[in-house]
Each structure stands twice: as structure tokens, then as C-alpha cells.
Amino acid sequence: MDSIVAPVTALVPQPVGILRLSGLNLWQQIQPLFPGLPCPAPRKATLLTLKRQGQAIDSVLVLFFPGPHSFTGEDVVEIQAHGNPQNIRSILHSIEECGIRQAKPGEFSLRAYKNGKISLLKAESLHRMITAPTYGDFLSAHSSFSRPENHPLATIKEAFLDLLASFYAFLDYPEELTDSEHSYSHSLLFPKILTLQHLSRHQLSLFRKNRRVFSSFSVLLAGPPNSGKSSLFNRLLQSDRAIVSPYPGTTRDLLEGRLSLPFGDLLLLDSAGFRSSSNDLIEGMGISKARKTIAHVDRLLWVTSPETLAPLPFSTRTPYFTIWNKVDLSPPPPILPPDFVVSARTRKGLRQLLDALVSLAEDFYSHHNNSTPLLDSERQAQALSSFLKAITRAEDSLRSNAFDLALTSLEEARNLLEDGTGMISTEEIYDRVFSRFCLGK
Ligand SMILES: Nc1nc2c(ncn2[C@@H]2O[C@H](COP(=O)(O)OP(=O)(O)O)[C@@H](O)[C@H]2O)c(=O)[nH]1
Ligand SMILES: [Mg+2]
Numbered sequence: 001m002d003s004i005v006a007p008v009t010a011l012v013p014q015p016v017g018i019l020r021l022s023g024l025n026l027w028q029q030i031q032p033l034f035p036g037l038p039c040p041a042p043r044k045a046t047l048l049t050l051k052r053q054g055q056a057i058d059s060v061l062v063l064f065f066p067g068p069h070s071f072t073g074e075d076v077v078e079i080q081a082h083g084n085p086q087n088i089r090s091i092l093h094s095i096e097e098c099g100i101r102q103a104k105p106g107e108f109s110l111r112a113y114k115n116g117k118i119s120l121l122k123a124e125s126l127h128r129m130i131t132a133p134t135y136g137d138f139l140s141a142h143s144s145f146s147r148p149e150n151h152p153l154a155t156i157k158e159a160f161l162d163l164l165a166s167f168y169a170f171l172d173y174p175e176e177l178t179d180s181e182h183s184y185s186h187s188l189l190f191p192k193i194l195t196l197q198h199l200s201r202h203q204l205s206l207f208r209k210n211r212r213v214f215s216s217f218s219v220l221l222a223g224p225p226n227s228g229k230s231s232l233f234n235r236l237l238q239s240d241r242a243i244v245s246p247y248p249g250t251t252r253d254l255l256e257g258r259l260s261l262p263f264g265d266l267l268l269l270d271s272a273g274f275r276s277s278s279n280d281l282i283e284g285m286g287i288s289k290a291r292k293t294i295a296h297v298d299r300l301l302w303v304t305s306p307e308t309l310a311p312l313p314f315s316t317r318t319p320y321f322t323i324w325n326k327v328d329l330s331p332p333p334p335i336l337p338p339d340f341v342v343s344a345r346t347r348k349g350l351r352q353l354l355d356a357l358v359s360l361a362e363d364f365y366s367h368h369n370n371s372t373p374l375l376d377s378e379r380q381a382q383a384l385s386s387f388l389k390a391i392t393r394a395e396d397s398l399r400s401n402a403f404d405l406a407l408t409s410l411e412e413a414r415n416l417l418e419d420g421t422g423m424i425s426t427e428e429i430y431d432r433v434f435s436r437f438c439l440g441k
Pocket of ligand 1 (some may be wrong): 229
């Protein structure tokens with residue numbers, strides 16, 4: 001497997017920028033950056049001079065985690081450099097010159113999973129920890145990550161193994177059970193099924209209730225070209241991320257920015273302008289993406305201005321505010337009073353608009369600050385929902401004494417839970433059959 005590198009901090013001016021590398025015999029590969037220097041002691045910060053073609057380019061702290069005792073299971077090196085974005089780019093380039101390629105998103109975690117360092121469940125909890133828009137959601141994910149036995153699917157897996165063990169014992173060793181034990185075993189299965197159904201339904205309903213919150217409270221700026229959406233985007237985020245230009249159609253795709261508020265993130269999206277006929281294919285794609293996005297955001301800001309006065313040209317279920325921008329040029333017409341009157345140029349009215357958005361976000365998050373462990377993803381929820389159906393089919397078959405059919409449904413349930421959690425080994429089931437049941441042998 002080839003070696004990979006990724007900057008793990010954003011490419012913005014900051015004191016420290018960190019690059020992470022993973023691969024086999026990694027120190028040997030990056031030796032050209034540290035000519036003649038021995039491999040640093042494992043897990044100790046070591047100050048080294050990083051060179052490119054023999055020239056010193058930065059002094060960096062290097063952390064070396066030899067495999068297999070590392071996050072990915074391979075050798076991992078972390079380089080903490082001076083966080084000037086140009087410097088980080090230059091170091092990245094030097095690392096690529098050593099034959100190490102840039103990692104794809106999630107590739108470090110994928111390697112950790114493939115090398116048996118983390119389970120599928122842990123990988124998904126980790127992803128949720130990183131992207132959680134609220135602190136409660138972060139704690140919920142962290143609880144599953146640090147104690148995988150807390151994960152809802154782990155609890156369900158326990159209960160399911162219990163059921164399977166009882167069922168196999170009942171099928172495989174009927175002669176070991178006396179008559180009364182026989183009926184006891186049979187009636188033992190139903191309460192176990194009931195428990196499983198209850199646990200699964202409970203987790204699915206918790207997940208559905210909280211699902212909205214897995215993605216941040218989102219606000220989309222839309223409106224005719226040149227109404228000042230990108231200028232507002234920058235003002236609201238207090239940055240110059242979106243390219244603002246006097247020519248229509250400069251913003252070609254969706255831009256994202258986040259305001260980190262005390263109760264959760266506000267995700268602000270800037271879209272390309274809406275025009276009935278855009279000959280520009282790329283801009284056209286940006287527009288259709290924005291229309292699709294409208295259906296999924298929590299609030300739409302429909303931005304118009306003196307040159308581009310246009311009411312919302314379509315109906316939508318998404319709640320929206322109408323914004324009159326460029327009030328420094330002229331006030332809004334009295335016929336269509338907008339919800340907010342602002343000027344991105346002079347900042348007039350921006351405070352009121354921002355306050356309104358922040359209070360909507362606060363309201364959105366106030367119902368959802370739940371730090372109990374939850375399912376991490378739609379994938380897990382789907383696996384669990386199919387699992388629940390299979391368990392219920394097994395119950396129906398058992399009630400009509402169709403044991404073969406019950407077995408088939410339980411095997412299906414097992415596969416579904418395996419999809420959700422990673423592996424369930426046959427040993428795990430038989431361990432229970434032998435350890436928990438007094439079979440007399
Ligand atoms: N006078 C004035 N001009 C503005 C204001 N907001 C934006 N503009 C200008 O309008 C033009 C288009 O702005 P931009 O943000 O790119 O619009 P977008 O196409 O909707 O993203 C630029 O020349 C901006 O400088 C404003 O509040 N007042
Ligand atoms: Mg724009």
C-alpha cells in the first residue's frame with residue numbers, strides 16, 4: 001500500500017500547521033527531508049530542521065508513531081510546522097517529491113479500519129465526533145467512541161447474541177433439556193425477542209428525533225445575480241471567502257461557511273444567482289444545485305436589491321426571509337415590504353438579520369442537546385430497521401413452530417447486524433451457548 005500525507009489543519013495563517021503521514025518504512029521514505037538524521041524516538045516531540053533539496057526551509061516538531069502501535073497501524077509521522085499556508089503547501093510538495101501521495105478524505109481512518117485498529121462502529125463514531133455541530137452531539141459520539149460497549153448497536157448485539165444462543169441451544173441440544181426445560185427454553189425466546197424489538201425501536205426513534213441535528217442549522221443565500229449575496233455571505237461570516245465581483249455569475253457553486261455559536265454551528269451557504277436563461281453551463285449547474293439545496297436547508301434568505309427586484313420565483317416549503325440589500329442606494333419599494341432591509345456595503349441592518357438567524361439556530365438546537373449515545377449514521381439506522389423486521393419475522397415463525405423459517409430469519413438478522421456493526425463471529429455465539437447454558441455436559 002502506498003504512503004499518504006494530508007494537512008490536518010486548515011490552510012489559513014495560524015501559529016502551527018500540522019501534516020500527517022502514514023505508510024510502511026515511512027522514515028526511510030522521508031529521509032530526503034531530514035538528510036543524515038536518525039529516526040526520532042517514538043512518540044517524543046523532536047525539533048528538526050526540514051530541508052528541501054538540501055536547503056533548510058523550516059524548523060519543525062516531528063512526532064513518530066511506529067506501526068503497528070499507531071492510529072492507522074502503519075508508521076505514522078506528524079509534522080508540526082509554522083502555520084503559514086504557503087509554508088504548509090511547500091512542505092506538502094516536498095513530501096510528495098519523496099513519492100508520497102495526498103490522502104483521500106477519510107483514508108487514514110479507512111487504513112485504521114482495514115488494519116484492525118478500529119471497528120466500523122468506532123470509525124463512524126469518530127466521524128460524528130469530528131463533524132458534530134453541537135457539543136451534546138460531540139459528547140454522544142465520544143461516549144460511543146471511547147467505550148464501544150456503550151454504542152446502541154453494541155447493546156443490541158449483546159441482546160441478540162443472547163437470543164441466538166438460546167435458540168441454538170434449543171435447536172441443537174433438545175435431548176439435553178428435560179420436558180420442563182424444553183418449554184422453559186421455548187418461552188424464554190419470546191421475552192428475549194420482545195426486549196430486542198423494544199431496544200431497536202427505541203434507538204430508531206431516538207435517531208429519527210435527533211437526525212436533523214446531525215447536520216447543522218443551515219441558511220442558504222439565494223436570489224438574482226448581483227443582488228449582493230456573496231457580499232452578505234462575507235459580511236455575516238466576517239470574512240472574504242466568497243469572491244465578490246460587479247459581474248453577474250461570479251459565484252459558480254455553493255460556498256459554505258460556519259459560524260460557531262455557543263449552542264451549535266450555523267452553516268451559511270452562498271449560491272449562484274437564479275436566472276431564467278444562463279448560457280453558462282457551469283453556472284447553470286451551480287444554480288440547479290442551489291435549487292435542490294433549498295429543499296434541505298432550514299432557512300432561505302431571498303436577497304434582492306434595487307437593480308434586481310424579483311419576488312421568489314417558485315414556491316417552497318422551506319421558511320424564508322426576504323432581504324432588501326443595497327439600501328444605501330435606495331429604500332425598498334413600499335408594495336413588497338421585505339423582512340429585512342440591509343446594506344452589505346455600509347453594514348446597515350446586518351446586526352438585526354444576524355440576531356434573527358442566531359435566535360433561530362438557538363431555538364433549533366434547544367430541543368436537541370442530547371449527549372446520550374445514539375446511532376451514528378443513516379447506514380446504521382437502515383441496518384437496524386431491517387434487523388427489526390427480520391426479528392419480527394422470526395417471532396412469527398416461532399409462534400407457528402416453524403423452526404426452520406425462524407432460523408432463516410435469525411440468520412438474516414445476524415447478517416444485517418453484522419452489516420451494522422462489523423463482524424459477529426460464530427465463536428461469539430457458541431461461547432455463549434456453552435458458557436451460559438447449563439447443558440449438563
Ligand atoms: N451599493 C452597494 N453595493 C453592493 C452592496 N452589496 C453588494 N454590492 C455590490 O453589488 C455587486 C454584486 O455583489 P455580489 O455580492 O457579488 O452579488 P451576488 O451575485 O448576489 O453574489 C458588487 O459590485 C458589490 O460590491 C450594497 O449593500 N450596496
Ligand atoms: Mg455571488
